[in-house]
Amino acid sequence: MEILKAIAASPGIAMGPVFLLNAKRIKTIKRKVAASDIPGEQERLEQAVSEVERQLRRLISELPEEVKEHSNILRSHILMLRDRMVYDKAVRFIEDRRINAEWAVDLVLEAIKSLFSKVRDSYIRERLDDVSFVVNKVKGVLAGTETRLDLSSVDEPVIIVARNLSPADTLHISKEKVLGFVTELGSRTSHTAILARSLGIPAVVGLENVTSRCLSGETMIVDGLKGQVIIEPDKTILSEYGLRQENYLKYRLEVVRNSNLPAETTDGYRVRVMANMELVEEIPIVIQHGAEGVGLFRTEFLYMTSRILPTEDELFLAYKEVVERLKPYPVTIRTLDIGGDKLASDLCCGEEMNPALGLRAIRFCLHEKGLFRSQLRAILRASAFGQLRLLFPMVSGKSEMVEVKRLLSTIMDELEAEGRPFNRAIKTGIMIEVPSAVLTADILAREADFFSIGTNDLVQYSLAIDRVNEAVCHLYEPLHPGVLRMIKIAVDSGHRENIEVGMCGEMAGEPLYVPILLGMGLDELSMNAMAIPKAKKIIRQSNQEECARFVAELLSLDSARHIKERAIKFFRDNYPPDMETTDFLEFGIGLG
Ligand code: PEP
Ligand code: MG
Secondary structure (H helix, E strand, O other): OEEEEEEEEOOOOOEEEEEEEOOOOOOOOOOEEEEHHHHHHHHHHHHHHHHHHHHHHHHHHHHOOOOOOOOHHHHHHHHOOOOOHHHHHHHHHHHOOOOOHHHHHHHHHHHHHHHHHHOOHHHHHHHHHHHHHHHHHHHHHOOOOOOOOOOOOOOEEEEEEEOEEEEEEEEHHOOOOOEEEEEOOOOOOOOHHHHHHHHOOOEEOOOHHHHOOOOOOOOOEEOOOEEEEEEOHHHHHHHHHHHHHHHHHHHHHHHHHHHHOOOHHHEEEEEEOEEEOHHHHHHHHHHHOOOOEEEEEEOHHHHHOOOOOOOHHHHHHHHHHHHHOOOOOEEEEEEEOOOOOOOOOOEEEEEEOOOHHOOOOOHHOOOOHHHHHHHHHHHHHHHHHHHOOOOOOOOHHHHHHHHHHHHHHHHHHHHHHHOOOOOOOOOEEEEEOOOOHHOOOHHHHHHOEEEEHHHHHHHHHHOOOOOOOOOOHHHHOOOOOHHHHHHHHHHHHHHOOOEEEEEHHHHHHHHHHHHHHHHOOOOOOEHHHHHHHHHHOOOOOOOOOHHHHHHHHHOOOOOHHHHHHHHHHHHHHHHHOOOOHHHHHHOOEEEE
């Protein structure tokens, strides 16, 4: 028996025989070619890309009904195939370096990997998996090898163990044949993990060397709650897990059944629980999990998947779809948070010494007014089709908001003159994620209709901890007294000016922090959809006045360690443990 631990990508428990997917690594045959062979190699590349395009289109047309929603992912793969950084670059490599198509494609992947390694945003970094998938498919066609997952030989349900599963493979997984999966690559935000969650298939990802640690036919347990994998479990463990599986199914049924209950504390304090999302295909999960709207719609994705800048109409149609499908709930669209190290593409203006402190988000948009205008016009046009709110990232002081509002008002006049419908009374919000915004929150509150605290960045900027630098990430601590004070100032300043204050950083969805945020008096918590049922359950079990007294006590403590210990004790004393909280109470998982 072997117990291994990695990333819990999709909750649930699966037990069954391993189906080991020995992904043949496609060996790249690297060849220098004569000048006269260059057009021939470029033609081979074109043929291979067209073939992959055809395969992807066929996959889209064959998608089973329950995953049709996700065809966008495959469509984005088709776009990536023809991306300037992929296709044009490979064509150029063949010519400039006089190499064969396989080698050129390999070089393209290396170049993209090195670019992506500098990206700070984990969601965007994960898109590297999609690019790799697309490029590997082209390599497969060039080498004449089929790379599609084939489960035709499987006659009993299995647990797939693979180095990596492409989103296309995942989309074709049927729940009858696949109990769960484990991969060596991937993270919670990879497409494959998102899809596993929406298909309800337990999954553990990022488990190094798992493909060489087990054999097809061996029994395996996948614990997608703990991120644990057990190979060849003994009888005792098997029966323990049988019970755990039964309990989880009962638990989840009850939690999800109750997810539409209002998020109201025992003393009548009502909090809006919203979802963070980025992809249209997440809409069904958002609705099923009881979200009361979208508190953060990240808009970077469309700028990442398109070879050229998306047009105003493309953006408008995408936003309109989200707003219409989520009606009558509100959708908060955050304007482009790109630039600095958040996007490695032609959009950005060269290397910066301190990208996290560079030309990013609202600064970038105010610098690139044409691009900003087209996004604002698209958002405003979509505002005619549902409840839409606008949110501006990385605002550091009043002058930026004054400029944004001036631009917004000009655009509104333009749209009116063009006779296009939009909501002139659209609510505008400021993300509070820079310390200067916290300290001037009283001033900023007069420039907006609501605040949304972005703790992912606020923690990084308050504590001067780069959130992706492994050397300091242990110091990244949302319960640092400095961070708690910042949140308190932002909430109180907003309320004094009669505007609502929400939170949309990861902190908002962590069970341990929910009582603290209630005690702080937040009006809205926005989180990944899967976290919603549990957060709502905690809210319903809480007493807001008690949480407020608890927060006052926390604010008097002198260190993150003391605050964390006290927070765990409070949670233990007030909330009966369940399958989603035992882990962090026992092992500290999910903390800072
Ligand atoms: C944040 O900073 O907390 C946030 C929600 O924005 P992002 O993670 O996209 O920077
Ligand atoms: Mg942020």
